[in-house]
Amino acid sequence: MRATKLHADAFSGCNPIVNFMYFAFVLGITIFFLHPVLLGISFVSGMVYSIYLNGGKAVKFNLAFLLPLMVAAAVINPAFNHQGVTILTYVRMNPITLESILYGIAAAVMIGSVILWFSCYNAVMTSDKFLYLFGRIIPALSLIISMALRFVPRYKAQIKRITNAQRGIGRDVSSGNVIVRIRSGLSILSILVTWALENAIETADSMKSRGYGLKGRTAYSNFRFDFRDRILVVAMLLFFAGIIASIALHRLSVLYFPAFVINVPDGFVLVAYAEYLIICTLPLMLDIREDLIWRTLRLKIVSSGNKSSNGADV
């Protein structure tokens, strides 16, 4: 069995393009459109997904950090923002309005959702996926990063080797006065550079020998863009377009100041809500589907295992 999990969840196993698109859509709508219903959907699904991904750690984080932050954000807005027509009370001559309270809550939920979604983003978008996405745009960059990731630890290991070797002939870097130490430190650095350049010649030979420098270099990655990815991209694009269309047609709208006005929930709008709910809970749906499949598979395995062990007993 593997010591480390390959994927955080089923959704992480999708192509990074799908992952990135998903987060771009959800975060975009969450940040730029403070619609209470959409925010609510975003917040709840972000919360559930982050707990699904990070487990107990996420629950602790949400209670200890996220909740106080959101409360603070919700309180601060009405304390400083006095716009709005529905005045509830006065605090030291300053009006507290219903609109600014609502806006504060909306902003707090927005901030909370963004943080939740970013915690999911971190779990899903590992560095190699990020590298892959940028390798699509600039192939040379992904190679350079990959080479840097190879060389830095190599140099560190070599410094250690040189230090130990020098110690064996009485050149201990960690002893003597400052000047002696600097002297031996510098000589180690100088020989490291010589070593690096010398070895780079062979690395360059190895690269040239494998055709580096030929025109039309591609950037290979292990990520496949399969049928499921295609379906997910198309579905997300459709739903996203649907939501954007309803916003553009003012069917989905919200106004906080001067007075709180929200769209009527007609059929068109309900469809938009549903679309957003599907987008937000997409990873969860994938995960739950996969979990269910695993469970039934395991049940089958267990029952067949029992059968065979019974058979062996007989």
Added chain:
Amino acid sequence: MALYEIKNLKFKYPESETFALDGIDLSVDNGEFLVLCGKSGCGKSTLLRHLKTVLTPHGKRIGEILFSGKPLAEADLRTQTSRIGFVLQNPDNQIVTDKVWHELAFGLESLGIGDAVIRLRVAEMASFFGIQGWYHKSVFELSGGQKQLLNLAAVMTMQPEVLILDEPTSQLDPIAASDFLATIKKINTEIGTTVILSEHRLEEVLREADNVVVMGDGKIIAKDAPAHIGHKLKALKDPMLYAMPTPMRTFLALEESIGESCPVTVREGRDYLARYAGAEGMATEVGYKTNGAGSCHPQRSSDPSPVAVKDVWFRYEKNGEDILRGLTLDVRCGEMFCVVGGNGTGKTTALGVLSGLFKPYRGKVSVLGVDTTKVGSAALFEKGLGVLPQDPQTLFTRSSIRDDLLDMVSHGRHAPSERGFTASPAEVLPEIAELTEITTLLDQHPYDVSGGEQQRAALAKVLLTNPKLLLMDEPTKGMDSFFKRKLAGILRKLRDGGMTVLIVSHDLEFCAQYADRCALFFDGNIVTENAPRAFFSGNSFYTTAANRMSRHIFEEAITAEDVIERCRQAKQR
């Protein structure tokens, strides 16, 4: 049809007087397995590098190289990249990226191949080489042998017609080396890829070859099948004979006939010896008078043991695995003590403990009468400890060998006078340079000389500290048999001068021939130790080729010289 056709190739490096390649005529057939051997610096690498244009060194060149019937230079870069695979010596330097999968794909990316095809080719190679288990790993997690296998696989993904390997196993331990060579053979026989390989360690590779080319001074001395190359070398009285596998050397020393084919493998050697013994009516239990090679050096029992290790336990991290498990070791004054054993058994860690780099958490380590758990490595050095690390390059800090050595003599905190040198630095330096045979190299940059020469320059540097106890980690790594003999000669001289030498090595043949005592390291401690003759004849698998070949006839014959001598003795009787 010949794949490569080299016609009268001459090559001179810039600013060099002599030809590095001097009239090479060679043809390599499709599907051939060709082994190229010769002393270090005979032009093997230069010749191999001429077989792929991007790697060809600059210089003056006459002659012609044809690849598939056309001049090699006319084949464009793309064609050469995919059709000619090249694996270099150092496993680490050839790896470009940080992940195994990325390394495998590198060549195909260069060729501009799409994801789907790369995926297929990479999958094929990973399956063929059995590396799917580490496909997602970082390259740092791999061992040296795995790295070289990865380099090979990364070249094979481009499906080359010919695979050229320049001393690919010189940096590997014997087990990894034979795995690697087995893979090469598999590629040759199962895929039909032509293989051109240069190598020092001929015991393993020669039996796989179709043809052997022996080079010397930029010329081809001999070319023939492995079973017949020996006769040619013998007729020419060429010193490369000494580098041939033990069965072959034994045969050639005992037989005068020319026509018969030479035994190459241990099995053939055994059969041959059995036949020989039968023909000569040799008694199988011929006693052996210990003399010369491998004899125990008179022990100077008056001095205390320079290395006394008792029940030492060591691990790198508190919760880590124990690397040394109750290690007990006693090295006597003025002996050459060899520790052999597989990779990852803790040999190098043991050296680190002896040189004061690591502190054991249990047990006693006394080096030159000092308890290493109490003092630092500086104090040990003060007492006369010298350490030659595995990689000699880590010792050099200056831009010429002379400066490096002078630095040791003059600028150090430990001037030689403190350490018992009576002569002045000006006299000591040439003396040591003479001893290590680097006098002609003194003005070169330490990185410009060959591996074997670097090793000797590093040894000179360590010797200038006038050590009483010399610890060496794999001193014969990457050396040809001639350098090994030179090194052994130097070490003998030092030992006779009273120096104690502790060597950690994989090189069984070297230890069998030159050690005073040998010890087998396994699982963090020493399993058995004895004089080489008793040590190696006591083992059945972990022993020299000469012993495996002759153990059914002789007891305690552990080198080719032993076997030859005893056969001659038996014949005379």
